[in-house]
Amino acid sequence: VERLRLTRKLNMNIFLAQLIESTNDTWGVDLFEVDALSNHRPLTHVALHLFKQRNILKQFQIRELTFFKFISAIEAKYRNNPYHNNIHATDVLQASHHMLNFSVFKNVFTELEVFAALFAAAVHDVDHPGVTNQYLINTNSDLAILYNDESVLENHHVTLAFQTLSTEGCDVLSTLNRKQHQMFRKMVISVVLATDMSKHIQHIGHLKTMVEIRRLSSSASSIIDPENAEDKLQILQSLVHCSDLSNPLKPLNLYLQWTDRIMEEFFRQGDLEKSLNLEVSPLCDRENSNICKSQMGFIDYVVHPLWEIWSRLTQPDCQPIMDILESNRVWIASQVLTEDDKHDG
Numbered sequence: 131v132e133r134l135r136l137t138r139k140l141n142m143n144i145f146l147a148q149l150i151e152s153t154n155d156t157w158g159v160d161l162f163e164v165d166a167l168s169n170h171r172p173l174t175h176v177a178l179h180l181f182k183q184r185n186i187l188k189q190f191q192i193r194e195l196t197f198f199k200f201i202s203a204i205e206a207k208y209r210n211n212p213y214h215n216n217i218h219a220t221d222v223l224q225a226s227h228h229m230l231n232f233s234v235f236k237n238v239f240t241e242l243e244v245f246a247a248l249f250a251a252a253v254h255d256v257d258h259p260g261v262t263n264q265y266l267i268n269t270n271s272d273l274a275i276l277y278n279d280e281s282v283l284e285n286h287h288v289t290l291a292f293q294t295l296s297t298e299g300c301d302v303l304s305t306l307n308r309k310q311h312q313m314f315r316k317m318v319i320s321v322v323l324a325t326d327m328s329k330h331i332q333h334i335g336h337l338k339t340m341v342e343i344r345r346l347s348s349s350a351s352s353i354i355d356p357e358n359a360e361d362k363l364q365i366l367q368s369l370v371h372c373s374d375l376s377n378p379l380k381p382l383n384l385y386l387q388w389t390d391r392i393m394e395e396f397f398r399q400g401d402l403e404k405s406l407n408l409e410v411s412p413l414c415d416r417e418n419s420n421i422c423k424s425q426m427g428f429i430d431y432v433v434h435p436l437w438e439i440w441s442r443l444t445q446p447d448c449q450p451i452m453d454i455l456e457s458n459r460v461w462i463a464s465q466v467l468t469e470d471d472k473h474d475g
């Protein structure tokens with residue numbers, strides 16, 4: 131029996147190593163499997179692997195043990211929410227890594243910009259309480275008071291991330307010089323704050339402008355001017371925001387798990403609102419929800435408008451991902467019909 135147990139353990143570790151290896155260049159890795167096989171430490175395993183694969187630790191002379199301690203401390207500060215947890219952080223990190231490899235970004239970003247974008251993705255929802263900004267504002271929470279109702283969650287995530295750097299043995303930025311540290315901090319703050327859904331429309335506007343300029347100056351082969359730091363920062367903000375809203379563009383079985391999770395998180399908020407005699411927020415009433423219809427709305431009015439312009443900027447590498455969105459939408463639409471019948475009884 132002992133031999134059987136060890137053999138099974140060995141096979142699990144081999145399977146885990148293969149899954150982690152696939153995060154290098156695969157869209158739609160099953161991070162729920164990575165979570166199960168890694169003793170619920172997907173973020174530490176995947177972040178260490180990707181930062182090493184990109185040679186970031188060597189470039190900035192960051193000791194592997196320091197990075198391990200930092201990312202482990204961050205992972206431990208993610209709460210066990212149904213959706214906003216360490217698996218979601220790993221998902222956004224891996225999607226951001228994947229899209230930084232798009233050919234349109236070749237020779238565009240500096241190592242520091244790549245480091246900042248992936249760092250921001252890994253920490254972007256740390257200590258998320260599983261409720262929305264609006265809920266925190268409506269309940270006069272300490273966080274809303276602290277951040278004056280402005281991007282309350284996002285301010286909290288980035289503050290906590292930088293505070294974690296001063297935990298014993300966790301300062302992954304200690305080898306950066308003053309200028310690098312200043313630029314890194316500016317980029318991480320702006321990328322994490324840009325994940326606030328209230329900035330969603332602005333992302334679309336900036337991307338439309340950039341695509342327009344690309345279309346007009348069709349001469350310029352690579353549309354992104356590596357000298358324009360502002361444009362590059364906006365692209366990194368949109369890259370992480372797109373990764374944050376990438377669930378409907380993942381293989382259907384993964385998309386459906388994320389949908390179940392976000393709905394459970396929203397429903398728990400609705401339960402809290404009911405118990406506090408507050409008005410139940412949209413989509414948060416578990417007694418009265420149409421999951422497929424709300425996902426259709428999410429895809430048609432939030433996700434597709436963003437990804438449509440993002441895919442135009444990043445053509446042709448985004449096409450396979452857009453194809454997944456299209457097929458998922460067709461599947462969801464087919465379920466709406468049957469879901470209606472179910473409700474009609």
Ligand SMILES: COc1ccc(/C(C)=N\OCC(=O)N2C[C@H](C)O[C@@H](C)C2)cc1OC1CCCC1
Nearest residue numbers: 327377378388389392393412413424425428432
């Ligand atoms: C897989 O599905 C989702 C994945 C992630 C999210 C998150 C974290 N934010 O998304 C934007 C958001 O919170 N919004 C604010 C308000 C809830 O109105 C919405 C239209 C936009 C939401 C997902 O689906 C939602 C939206 C439709 C049903 C539940």
Ligand SMILES: [Zn+2]
Nearest residue numbers: 218254255374
């Ligand atoms: Zn997020």
